[in-house]
Amino acid sequence: MVMEINRKYDGDLVRLKCAVQNYDWGRTGHESLVARLLLRNSIDEIEESKHYAEFWMGTHASGPSFLVDDKGIGNVSLKSWISKNPEVLGDTVVDKWGVDLPFMFKVLSVARALSIQAHPDKELAGFLRMLKPNVYKDANHKPEMVLALTEFEALCGFITFEELELVLENVPEIKEVVGVAYAYQVLPLNEQDKGAKEMQFIQSIFIKLMSSESDVISAVVSKLITRLNMEKKTRQLTSKESLALKLEEQHPSDIGVIASFLFNHVKLKPGEALYIASNEPHAYLSGDCVECMANSDNVVRAGLTPKNRDVKILCAMLTYKQGSPQILKGVPLNAYTTRYNPPFEEFEVERCILNQGASVVFPPVPGPSIFLIHSGQGSMYTSASMSSSPSSLLSPSSSLSPSSSSASSPSSTSSSEDMVCGGDVFFAPANTEVHVSTESELHLYRAGVNHLMFSKLST
Incomplete structure (x- = not known):
């Protein structure tokens, strides 16, 4: 599948080469899940003494993803391709957020505590961007959610x-x-x-x-x-x-x-999630997780870090809400898939664990998705919707359902099949049905725009 910057979407999943952040709090070498994912995704060798902290999937300028062609080369950024093919976002997303992904998707491997920090709301983010453009790289807010892959510890909110x-x-x-x-x-x-x-x-x-x-x-x-x-x-x-x-x-x-x-000490079990609104203090302490957020990298720090600290700004921006944060257990969509909905429009995350030989269909939705294969082996192909109306995309039957058949619906066009394993990442455009089957137990995660936003627009 050769991807050109001016090529229109042809129904295939778009394979991505993703970025890494080597912060000193990350796990080192093969101990890092991030490193092991990268070994399949975009690097040839893991350096055992190197810290592999974050695996970035998306369009943010500080760690953009690139489209992979037939030769495994990624010369075209996902952001550039989207700008030439805005229809892959869906009309609703373009109307609300412009021609860019509204969310960023990550995997974190945390060996030691991150900074005590908070993320600014949109008004403050715009001000900080003008005040210190070298520190605050964008003018967007950054509500976020972490979903534990292993036991995961964090400080979050005031007691x-x-x-x-x-x-x-x-x-x-x-x-x-x-x-x-x-x-x-x-x-x-x-x-x-x-x-x-x-x-x-x-x-x-x-x-x-x-x-x-x-x-x-x-x-x-x-x-x-x-x-x-x-x-x-x-x-x-x-x-x-x-x-x-x-x-x-x-x-x-x-x-x-x-x-x-002064903060709540939170311990998440695998499959539990924690969301954090703008202007709320937190610090991640240890463990592996997937993380999703609005498309921003703005961080105001005040402790547990050698990096730049803005103590006055952080103290002024916090809400000082007290009490234990809500832990999300997720909503089961079928025997394999659980959805996690934070109270933010930009994103949601779905966790899918398929038994060997099982298959599942992710129905078409009006916005884009990013799929991460965490572990296991299987195959994926898509059916690009040709005549789906917004109302049909939002019907109850559009929730994920197990499937023993790989046949496409009459109103769809089937694409080529991709063999997948841990570390593979794919972009799926709006209104695309994704079929997944397994050769072994397969764990995958999907990030996309919060489906509740589309539901609100349809009522």
């Missing part, structure tokens, strides 16, 4: 007021930094203003902590670690205390070691 009271009681080093009087000067006074006061309380603690001088933080972190190492000889440490010791090993004397006590 409740009740939990904060216990932290201040049991972690005296925090009060030492912010001051005892300051810590309690905004305590809730009555039920009427309780919610606002509790939010103001954690906001004041967090800002005071994050704004402290580095020498003060270094001394207090040292005191905290010494105390915890002594106490673990006589009692079992809490998960937060054990995490603090681990973070200090990874990021010595860092403010994030203490700040971690």
Whole structure:
């Protein structure tokens, strides 16, 4: 399949050569899932000492995907091809987001904690882009969702007021930094203003902590670690205390070691997902996941990182919402496939695990999709819809369904078959039916525009 930049879509899946980000928090060598996917997708050899952190699938300028021709060469970017063939996005997507993918798809292999960070909303992203264009590469917001492939740990959102009271009681080093009087000067006074006061309380603690001088933080972190190492000889440490010791090993004397006590410590099992809205604090700690987000790479950092930090901006942008985040278990669509819907229009993710010899049909949808083969072997081919109306694409029967037949529907044109295995990535244009069958157990993931957005437009 030779892909030309001016060639119209011919019904085939579009095979992609994808990008890697070698951040120092990524797993190294063959231990990294990202590296193993890349070995099949776009590289000839894995360097055992190299960090393979993120596998990018999409059109963002910092890590674009390229179309692969018959010779395995990728000279044409997916973004350039889409710009010449906007019909592959579908009219609804083009009308809403222009001629580009509205989402970016990734795989992460996390060996050590990422930065304490948040992603700006659209208004702030535009301002930051103008203010620091070398740091903030685009003007888009970046809500995101992670779906665990292995056990996956993260810090996400602020703990409740009740939990904060216990932290201040049991972690005296925090009060030492912010001051005892300051810590309690905004305590809730009555039920009427309780919610606002509790939010103001954690906001004041967090800002005071994050704004402290580095020498003060270094001394207090040292005191905290010494105390915890002594106490673990006589009692079992809490998960937060054990995490603090681990973070200090990874990021010595860092403010994030203490700040971690203010966040929810989330542990995802494989198949569980966590979504994060704009202006919400988080830090990924360990594990492998697929991640999907609006098409942006804007990050405001404030701890657990050697990279650029914008502490004032991060403290000002946060919502300071409190309480445990929602964990998505997904909605089963059939015996093989589960869909994860965050409350964002730009994307959703589907997880499909096929038993050996099984097959499934992904029905046509009004927007583009990216398919990632995580593991296993099988085959894929498409049927490009010739006469599907928007209403038929949104009917209940359009949810994924198992299929024992590879025949195309009368209103479709069948394409050539692609043999697939772990590391293969494909772009599927709007209104394209995708058939998948397996030679072994096969795990794949699909990212696409949130189907609820199309449902809203049809009502």
